Amino acid sequence: MMNITADVFAEMLGITPGELVWAVKSGNILNGMTLPRSARKGKNNALMFQLEDVIKFVEEYNRSK
Numbered sequence: 218m219m220n221i222t223a224d225v226f227a228e229m230l231g232i233t234p235g236e237l238v239w240a241v242k243s244g245n246i247l248n249g250m251t252l253p254r255s256a257r258k259g260k261n262n263a264l265m266f267q268l269e270d271v272i273k274f275v276e277e278y279n280r281s282k
Contacts, residue, residue, distance in 0.1 A: 221271060223255075223264040229275050238264065250278060 227237040230247075240247040241255055241264065253270035257263065 219268040220256075220258065220265040221268050223266070226266050226271050229271065230278060248278070248281070250274070250281065 223237050223241075224234045227234040230237070232247075237247070237252075240252060245252045245255075253266050253274050255264055255266050258265045
């Protein structure tokens with residue numbers, strides 16, 4: 218499975234990376250929706266998400282607007 222960074226996920230949602238990170242740290246909820254599971258990976262301990270889960274979330278998120 219392919220992973221993407223929080224920056225890419227935030228761009229797909231149309232929000233800032235800071236908003237996404239805040240949501241992850243504050244109960245993993247964004248606008249009342251549970252975010253996909255994340256993990257810290259790599260040398261720089263980057264916040265990563267599985268692409269497949271992100272695509273599903275973004276579709277639901279856009280429908281809820």
